Amino acid sequence: MTPFKILAICFLIFGCSTTELVENWKNPDIEQYNPKKVLLVGMTANLDARQQFEQQLQEEYKVRGIEAVMSSTYFEPTFTSYKKTEIELLALEGQLIMDGFDTILFTKVIGVEDNIMYKSNYDGYDSTYRKFSEDYLMYQDAYYNPDYYEDYTVYHTETAMYCICPTKGRSLIWKGYIDIMDPETISETVNDYVRLMVVVLDEQQLINSELVMPQIHEEAIK
Numbered sequence: 001m002t003p004f005k006i007l008a009i010c011f012l013i014f015g016c017s018t019t020e021l022v023e024n025w026k027n028p029d030i031e032q033y034n035p036k037k038v039l040l041v042g043m044t045a046n047l048d049a050r051q052q053f054e055q056q057l058q059e060e061y062k063v064r065g066i067e068a069v070m071s072s073t074y075f076e077p078t079f080t081s082y083k084k085t086e087i088e089l090l091a092l093e094g095q096l097i098m099d100g101f102d103t104i105l106f107t108k109v110i111g112v113e114d115n116i117m118y119k120s121n122y123d124g125y126d127s128t129y130r131k132f133s134e135d136y137l138m139y140q141d142a143y144y145n146p147d148y149y150e151d152y153t154v155y156h157t158e159t160a161m162y163c164i165c166p167t168k169g170r171s172l173i174w175k176g177y178i179d180i181m182d183p184e185t186i187s188e189t190v191n192d193y194v195r196l197m198v199v200v201l202d203e204q205q206l207i208n209s210e211l212v213m214p215q216i217h218e219e220a221i222k
Helices: 003-014 047-062 086-098 132-139 186-203
Strands: 019-026 037-043 067-070 103-118 149-163 171-181
Touching: 019 186, 037 047, 047 067, 047 186, 149 186, 171 186
Parallel strands: 037 067, 037 103
Antiparallel strands: 019 171, 103 149, 149 171
């Protein structure tokens, strides 16, 4: 990993980002992967989030000279109105191949976790207390003050890249697990998520790192 990419990942994880890369896996049989046409699938009932996520990811592929299609425009509006069978999904893959697709990038939420965080240095007391009375004074608001704790939610997500190339078989290329911490706005979360994904895919040589046209500013989709 280059020093620049290390700094970029550290900034995204430890800066103001709401996202954190937990783990990722790459098919050891594949050193580099150059998709030609990608279907972007964000599985969520939140239509605004799906639209923004797929659109921003589409722009990231576009500026790298890769054709990417949003599932929200490729699928019929009734596609998600009922559960699909395995036979129907295999037929869909066949249709995608006929339409020139070689890759599917599939993102979904796989778990939600509610957590509680203690506020640090509560009330500004010196943390080097030496007596019981000092210790009790510092933390007694745990009984009385609801602001003593901060509730936050973590969304555990998974993004997987599948090859549906007819000559190479249909196999998993890459999978990444990303946590979203207490998201406040859809736009902020989408920006952080897509930026982190692109850095990781670039590092794993799964997306073209060279831009072939000016990049669309993140605010453009807000």
